Amino acid sequence: MTQTQELTKADFVSEGDVKWCPGCGDYAILSSVQTVLPTLGIPKEKFCFVSGIGCSSRFPYYMDTYGFHTIHGRAPTVASGVKMANPDLSVWVVTGDGDGLSIGANHTVHMIRRNMDLKVLLFNNRIYGLTKGQYSPTSEKGKVTKTSVYGSIDNPLNPVAFAIASGATFAARTNAANPKHMQEILKAAADHKGTAFVEILQNCNIFNDGAFAKYLDKETKAEENLILEEGKPLLFNNDTQGIVMSLEGSHPRLIVEEVNTTDTSVSITGKKFLVHDPKNEDHTLSYLISQLGVSLEGTPTAMGVLRAVRKPTYDEVLYEQEAQAKAQRGVGILKKLIYSSDTWTVTEESQAAGV
Amino acid sequence: MTQTQELTKADFVSEGDVKWCPGCGDYAILSSVQTVLPTLGIPKEKFCFVSGIGCSSRFPYYMDTYGFHTIHGRAPTVASGVKMANPDLSVWVVTGDGDGLSIGANHTVHMIRRNMDLKVLLFNNRIYGLTKGQYSPTSEKGKVTKTSVYGSIDNPLNPVAFAIASGATFAARTNAANPKHMQEILKAAADHKGTAFVEILQNCNIFNDGAFAKYLDKETKAEENLILEEGKPLLFNNDTQGIVMSLEGSHPRLIVEEVNTTDTSVSITGKKFLVHDPKNEDHTLSYLISQLGVSLEGTPTAMGVLRAVRKPTYDEVLYEQEAQAKAQRGVGILKKLIYSSDTWTVTEESQAAGV
Amino acid sequence: MVTQEKPKETLSSVTIRFVGDSGDGMQLTGTQFTNTSALFGNDTSTYPNFPAEIRAPQGTLAGVSGFQIHFSSNNIHTAGDHLDVLVAMNPAAFKTNINDLRQNGILIINEDAFSASNLKKAGFKEDEDVFSRYLNKFRIYKVPITKMTLGALDGLDMMAKAKERCKNMFALGLTYWIYSRSLDPTLEWLESKFGKKPDLFESNVRALKAGYNYGNTTEIFQNTYEVPKAKIVPGVYRNITGNQAISLGFVAASELVGKTLFIGSYPITPATEILQELSMYKNFGVKTFQAEDEIAGIGSAIGAAFAGQLAITTTSGPGIALKSEFMNLAVITELPVVIADIQRGGPSTGLPTKTEQTDLLQVLYGRNGESPIPVVAARSPSDCFLAAIEACRIAIEYMTPVVILSDTQIAIGSEPWKLPDLETLKPIHTRIHEDIDTFAPYRRNDDLARQWALPGTPGCEHTIGGLEKENITGKVNLSAEVHEEMVKIRAAKVKGIADKLPPLEVYGEQSGDLLFLGWGSTYGAIRTAADELLASGYKVGQVHLRHINPLPNDLGEIFSRFKHIVVPELNSGQLLMILRAKFLIDIKGINQVNTKPFAVSDLVSRAKELIGDK
Amino acid sequence: MVTQEKPKETLSSVTIRFVGDSGDGMQLTGTQFTNTSALFGNDTSTYPNFPAEIRAPQGTLAGVSGFQIHFSSNNIHTAGDHLDVLVAMNPAAFKTNINDLRQNGILIINEDAFSASNLKKAGFKEDEDVFSRYLNKFRIYKVPITKMTLGALDGLDMMAKAKERCKNMFALGLTYWIYSRSLDPTLEWLESKFGKKPDLFESNVRALKAGYNYGNTTEIFQNTYEVPKAKIVPGVYRNITGNQAISLGFVAASELVGKTLFIGSYPITPATEILQELSMYKNFGVKTFQAEDEIAGIGSAIGAAFAGQLAITTTSGPGIALKSEFMNLAVITELPVVIADIQRGGPSTGLPTKTEQTDLLQVLYGRNGESPIPVVAARSPSDCFLAAIEACRIAIEYMTPVVILSDTQIAIGSEPWKLPDLETLKPIHTRIHEDIDTFAPYRRNDDLARQWALPGTPGCEHTIGGLEKENITGKVNLSAEVHEEMVKIRAAKVKGIADKLPPLEVYGEQSGDLLFLGWGSTYGAIRTAADELLASGYKVGQVHLRHINPLPNDLGEIFSRFKHIVVPELNSGQLLMILRAKFLIDIKGINQVNTKPFAVSDLVSRAKELIGDK
Numbered sequence A, B: 001m002t003q004t005q006e007l008t009k010a011d012f013v014s015e016g017d018v019k020w021c022p023g024c025g026d027y028a029i030l031s032s033v034q035t036v037l038p039t040l041g042i043p044k045e046k047f048c049f050v051s052g053i054g055c056s057s058r059f060p061y062y063m064d065t066y067g068f069h070t071i072h073g074r075a076p077t078v079a080s081g082v083k084m085a086n087p088d089l090s091v092w093v094v095t096g097d098g099d100g101l102s103i104g105a106n107h108t109v110h111m112i113r114r115n116m117d118l119k120v121l122l123f124n125n126r127i128y129g130l131t132k133g134q135y136s137p138t139s140e141k142g143k144v145t146k147t148s149v150y151g152s153i154d155n156p157l158n159p160v161a162f163a164i165a166s167g168a169t170f171a172a173r174t175n176a177a178n179p180k181h182m183q184e185i186l187k188a189a190a191d192h193k194g195t196a197f198v199e200i201l202q203n204c205n206i207f208n209d210g211a212f213a214k215y216l217d218k219e220t221k222a223e224e225n226l227i228l229e230e231g232k233p234l235l236f237n238n239d240t241q242g243i244v245m246s247l248e249g250s251h252p253r254l255i256v257e258e259v260n261t262t263d264t265s266v267s268i269t270g271k272k273f274l275v276h277d278p279k280n281e282d283h284t285l286s287y288l289i290s291q292l293g294v295s296l297e298g299t300p301t302a303m304g305v306l307r308a309v310r311k312p313t314y315d316e317v318l319y320e321q322e323a324q325a326k327a328q329r330g331v332g333i334l335k336k337l338i339y340s341s342d343t344w345t346v347t348e349e350s351q352a353a354g355v
Numbered sequence C, D: 001m002v003t004q005e006k007p008k009e010t011l012s013s014v015t016i017r018f019v020g021d022s023g024d025g026m027q028l029t030g031t032q033f034t035n036t037s038a039l040f041g042n043d044t045s046t047y048p049n050f051p052a053e054i055r056a057p058q059g060t061l062a063g064v065s066g067f068q069i070h071f072s073s074n075n076i077h078t079a080g081d082h083l084d085v086l087v088a089m090n091p092a093a094f095k096t097n098i099n100d101l102r103q104n105g106i107l108i109i110n111e112d113a114f115s116a117s118n119l120k121k122a123g124f125k126e127d128e129d130v131f132s133r134y135l136n137k138f139r140i141y142k143v144p145i146t147k148m149t150l151g152a153l154d155g156l157d158m159m160a161k162a163k164e165r166c167k168n169m170f171a172l173g174l175t176y177w178i179y180s181r182s183l184d185p186t187l188e189w190l191e192s193k194f195g196k197k198p199d200l201f202e203s204n205v206r207a208l209k210a211g212y213n214y215g216n217t218t219e220i221f222q223n224t225y226e227v228p229k230a231k232i233v234p235g236v237y238r239n240i241t242g243n244q245a246i247s248l249g250f251v252a253a254s255e256l257v258g259k260t261l262f263i264g265s266y267p268i269t270p271a272t273e274i275l276q277e278l279s280m281y282k283n284f285g286v287k288t289f290q291a292e293d294e295i296a297g298i299g300s301a302i303g304a305a306f307a308g309q310l311a312i313t314t315t316s317g318p319g320i321a322l323k324s325e326f327m328n329l330a331v332i333t334e335l336p337v338v339i340a341d342i343q344r345g346g347p348s349t350g351l352p353t354k355t356e357q358t359d360l361l362q363v364l365y366g367r368n369g370e371s372p373i374p375v376v377a378a379r380s381p382s383d384c385f386l387a388a389i390e391a392c393r394i395a396i397e398y399m400t401p402v403v404i405l406s407d408t409q410i411a412i413g414s415e416p417w418k419l420p421d422l423e424t425l426k427p428i429h430t431r432i433h434e435d436i437d438t439f440a441p442y443r444r445n446d447d448l449a450r451q452w453a454l455p456g457t458p459g460c461e462h463t464i465g466g467l468e469k470e471n472i473t474g475k476v477n478l479s480a481e482v483h484e485e486m487v488k489i490r491a492a493k494v495k496g497i498a499d500k501l502p503p504l505e506v507y508g509e510q511s512g513d514l515l516f517l518g519w520g521s522t523y524g525a526i527r528t529a530a531d532e533l534l535a536s537g538y539k540v541g542q543v544h545l546r547h548i549n550p551l552p553n554d555l556g557e558i559f560s561r562f563k564h565i566v567v568p569e570l571n572s573g574q575l576l577m578i579l580r581a582k583f584l585i586d587i588k589g590i591n592q593v594n595t596k597p598f599a600v601s602d603l604v605s606r607a608k609e610l611i612g613d614k
């Protein structure tokens, strides 16, 4: 309960029953978060989990921390309030693809562009789970669901790309079916100062089973996952293929090339593979990598930290401005404030003086 | 009033007084739109202008077309309804940086990703005009306004980049102070099928005067504007400088290079200038260009059509699905629908038969 | 099948509830029992009870799912207050439902599911004898349903899990035997459903018959019952839920208006099924738009209304909050949009799967400014059909947004619906305007409905919006006189709707001691209570409102004929407040806000209390 | 300055309105006149009138901006019904305001502005003699204000445009002369404002004096007036608008609570100034967050409240619609958030710059479920200070969201404020909880306020949310019993607030023929009407409510002492409905929805009508 004690996973497990469907990918996320938190060196009482509405958003009930299960799509706003009120807290937003990208996308954007110091876990199961199976903003075009009987005609959003384009200082993608990778990413997000946006691919075995199977199937796994590592070339498929920048037709774009068997940093055609550089002030490469696998056909999907740069956070600057104002103007005194404006005094005498 | 008659600018000027502040950039936009519409070959009664709330959103009142001045931030939703109901109409959304990117950014995103066939004019004056001068999501960091007495601490959004990242099939930027360019862009937007997003830089001479002065000042004009033309290299400053893709440090990014005096397609260092390619299926280059001048210091701002690709629009597919359904299932017959389910018949006899 | 004769008792009404784990197929079981009973000729009324969780861990209290059927040889109006039979498939289901079983009722449990681990999951002790305290209270039948089912499927080439899943059919067969129902309707249904999957067909049929035969052959059931046919108005019937009926009502209305149906919505319990249902009807030209949120849902509907479609949006309480700014825009622009509010338990996210009537004041008053909106309410699942048409009629004929209120109970409850003769439905007249010379956007007819000139109509170009505007011209005008006039016109238009309503029907006594006044889903309980009171010689009447705003003109006169006026509502007295303020008489409320429909007995006893000595 | 003696008449009250183009500086002129009068010792009350457009094209009707001052030797409570003096700087201003001038009132116009082109812009004919029809009605003074101003500034090295801009000072000087005011306060103010810009200082001073001397020396004004000092309670005073006072009230409350003030808001007329005002107070630790929309505004405030700050959000009617889903979350999570609603004209975008009291039912009932929220109302600009503190007190001490209602009239109107003795303000006690052993999130004190354990407190970890929950433990629970209990507790908590309120004050007669019951900005008009009636011997009383929800307990008893109860409201009878429903007596409303405050004379005559023969 206090900082001196060593925290364990059990400290973060709440009393009640967990009520997700058996087999739901959410369990693995819960367990990973509970595994990572004790390693952060943050006292238990300083964690606060804020969620919206959805299966994913039940999360805070299962954590033995401070928690707030708010309303649909609005978790970023409440979390921002918590953080501004007490920047000392480690505040986590838990949301879903519907909660965070449909009704709540506006708050997601503004939280990110402000770089509010929040850790954001977006459980992407490409479906509305809690309302029993309607398509979401990440559902594939043509998907048949209860509300798209003839196939969805919306073009899906790419959560990580969306976050980076909104100015995210930290953006990552991981898969709930891969706890080890997920825990690494969660730790990195926790350590980041600023909005840390994490898309977690999560299987909804009831309404969208197998949505991310290609990342897990033995057959396709190697060619579908591009595991990012800072400073390493963008190689995948057991280092037999990699990503290079093509300027063909003067149009820059990322493409896949085979690795030159003797030198894994260079492709068969001699082009250099791009080197992952998430800390670069410029977000170009991160953005381009976010498109892989999602909007660029025939390429693997990037898993890992796509971007992690340190910039001033909203809450930091808010408190700095306050400190400056106090230094410059002096700590405010209510009486002065009220009595400062143009005032006049009515006395018994001035009254008596008549006209 | 009907298609046969030649339309003129005057046909689009409504009766009442225009009530913007004298000197406001909105006048030029109004006039340009009124100039462009008669050239489109669309009957007057087929135009519908839908706006939110803000100075900019007064626009429909000044057009002698169908118009709807809705509520703050929600114009894209109403416009979407109009378009879905009657795809035959030319539907225009008029919005501001606050209306379309603060309270209304969510609808902006979803309209764009659906590729609803709407023309969107976002008047960006980097301020809330109608409420008399508070900072907006496009205001510069540090800007002092009535609600940011100590300087704004929000990081601004780049409207065109935001649109492209949301999946815009058409995105352009122009300046209200440059009517000729603006009219070209408006025409291109009108001709585009799908969401056509146009950011119009607009001076609010009352609350944010001179926000875009650098694009107009004789001194700085040439180096600050990058005028885009399809198929032409990205040159500016009277063709003395241009944009190349740098891969230095294996990090792709756009940089400025001096032109080799003899060959304006090649820089001094021999690198090829990028060629503008707004119709490329891949949005990489368009996105990168959108960053110029805004998030990349020391570069000019791109003016013109950044992206224009033809993709199926939401309304098209909606009607296609309907046609298919009718073809497959036959045009629905109400009586059949109601009587189709498991029914049973109670007759006088079955009643009489007793138990 | 040889039926061994056991004594048969005749009953007029029976209420039975199947409860089990979410995965146990209780909804299906209940639906089959309902259909069979309806086909047989009973009147029926049903009410399912879902857990808030999608599929909570098996065996837990949170995962219990139930389905209640009331079937009768009389005309019935509710799913029944107390259970005559409870079929509980596991300890959790037993625990959460046992209190609803009436004294001496039949309890059937799946003995095999009362394992130590299941008992624990339900919060019992592992070795607890959970039945001991009920031995004298109920007739308890412990049946090894799982074992018997597996036995019956012996030899079939299926996984044990799949076999076990047939146990609901065993339970169904057993109850069919007890209530002397025919297996045929369910056999036919199994044929149509599993005809192409012989394994599944065979296993379900075997389990069903095994259950039936179990009842027939074992000694533990002393006798069987029969519930004779009800006296039912001849006609073609189907079973229907409120959400289905409201959907069909909207489709029918669109035919009556001669305009395409557009629905802009965002999923929310318990309204989601309407969007789902309508999204199947593309061949009717129905356009469904799953918007990014509730605001966009109604925004798109308003756009579609402006462009000339029959536009609706559907939601539940929390969604109304989000729509109210746009509802207000529809008020001032006088556009026909129907807002369907399927009420659920609040406040806030509240109790998403439970029923309540607590949105009335919100839909009436939850907007800034004086903002009158007509409100109609549906009284039962099948009534949603006509209520939806009425809402559309008012919207289109008066050029106004209209709210239609339903609630969880109506939305997911079902009852037999006597299919309407579509020819008798009156066409709905639009205010579509195309004549240039007579056009002015806010020019009105006698009903104060403004002209509806659609974008695309040459010469009628005009702009509408949320600022105050002049009558007739529709020009923006914020002056004192104009505002005062427009506030009055908007109010008068809505008030005027009452002038064309048919007279209210008073059920039961036309004057007397007590009048029940209700609205919405309380209809069935109130009607049943009224019937009971009338049968005992009390002079009571019942008026059930279709129109809540405006209130019918004859209400005051009807009030004057009764000594006591009572308004039962599943809220803290919302309509009550309006009526008391308007009529200044001491109308009493019967109010309950606890997720449950009224128990008829409560209404009866409260009425008796008020009437005092007859 | 030599003052030529002209006859001087003594008046008790004068209402004057300066009107001109948006660019003419009328707000400033009015403010100066007000301050000078207040310093002199008059009681004052003011009301500005802005156009909806920011700066409509010069000379147009849409661009007219006005400022009204009522100053008196009596205590006054309104900005005045009818104008004694109208100063109109151009034809558009003349046209839109002339109807408010009383019979025989003084009309001063800037003759130079009545050019053909300006007449046309105002919708007159170019050569129309616009005054002819008023010659017998008003005392008309045509003054060549522009020319005289330019003349006075002759020789100054300034652009003509800049010189012309001083014409408001000329007009001010002239009215100072007419009402025998000293120039000194304005001279001092010019010094402080333009001290460092000698040109501007000099030009403004010259124009001011020129106006004064013009009155003094020309023959056209027959006499001057004086309005003696009012009998004013001794003390230190400043002039204050409602939006300033509410801001200061929040800052004061945060001191009284001992918690940082957090405001999460989105700009909207007429609430924006509160956010602007508070954003200057960073050195008080005040945190202002301009959110992306109204929803985010209240969401951040709820987060800040959860984390232990004094959290508020400010908006106007349309913004309440957007906030109501979150207000409901605050109800069920029982968090202290103050929602300030500065009402404006509706419905929809409506009349953004005009006043109305039409949000009452919205804030009371605009949410799904039974969702009680305390509501307090401010009655005048300076009263906003105490009303804000009271709203914060209830929020913090009862752990509940609270709505505070103000409106345009209060928000931008001003009056002298007797500065409070800060020591006399009572501290506000929080329910902050840090003790692990006694902690339970929904454990309550006698007032039913729950414990407030802030994130960061070791051992009190807990989760709250929008689903129904058990008392004490706060665990999610959707059962019938729990819901019923919690609905009752939430209602009882709000109702209980009334038990600790001080007795209501009845002004005037304590019993008699008629009681005025009001709330909000109608206070001044009602008080003035009551005074007039009392002066004519009528037996009337006045109760003005601070608390609208819960209603004070002694209201019924007070009602019983009067024959007639009258509720004047700037809406169609919102509080009226609640009172009639509750007390079942035939309370009458005086209702007006036309953008204007009540005219005292209307209230008086309506009251007389009701009372009939004394």
Ligand SMILES: Cc1ncc(C[n+]2csc(CCOP(=O)(O)OP(=O)(O)O)c2C)c(N)n1
Pocket: A053, A054, A055, A056, A057, A072, A095, A096, A097, A098, A099, A100, A123, A125, A127, A128, A129, A130, A131, A136, C266, C267, C268, C269, C294, C318, C319, C322, C349
């Ligand atoms: C205002 C409001 N609108 C709609 C809903 C209904 N609703 C609850 S969760 C949800 C979508 C959840 O989808 P997602 O965020 O992907 O979460 P998941 O359940 O898939 O984890 C919806 C539409 C609601 N609770 N509140």
Ligand SMILES: Cc1ncc(C[n+]2csc(CCOP(=O)(O)OP(=O)(O)O)c2C)c(N)n1
Pocket: B053, B054, B055, B056, B057, B071, B072, B095, B096, B097, B098, B099, B100, B123, B125, B127, B128, B129, B130, B131, B136, D266, D267, D268, D269, D294, D318, D319, D322, D349
């Ligand atoms: C729901 C709601 N919130 C707030 C407002 C107040 N409001 C009107 S316009 C506006 C901002 C306008 O800014 P922008 O979109 O940039 O338009 P501009 O006036 O600069 O053209 C605001 C906050 C409103 N009318 N409605």
Ligand code: SF4
Pocket: A019, A020, A021, A023, A024, A025, A026, A055, A056, A125, A129, A130, A203, A204, A205, A206, A207, C054, C055
């Ligand atoms: S519905 Fe899907 S996302 Fe929700 S708990 Fe079940 S499996 Fe998980």
Ligand code: SF4
Pocket: B019, B020, B021, B023, B024, B025, B026, B055, B056, B125, B129, B130, B203, B204, B205, B206, B207, D054, D055
């Ligand atoms: S305030 Fe600014 S944006 Fe608005 S009309 Fe005036 S100049 Fe234009």
Ligand SMILES: [Mg+2]
Pocket: A054, A096, A097, A098, A123, A124, A125, A126, A127, A128, A129, A136
């Ligand atoms: Mg999801």
Ligand SMILES: [Mg+2]
Pocket: B054, B096, B097, B098, B123, B124, B125, B126, B127, B128, B129, B136
């Ligand atoms: Mg703007």
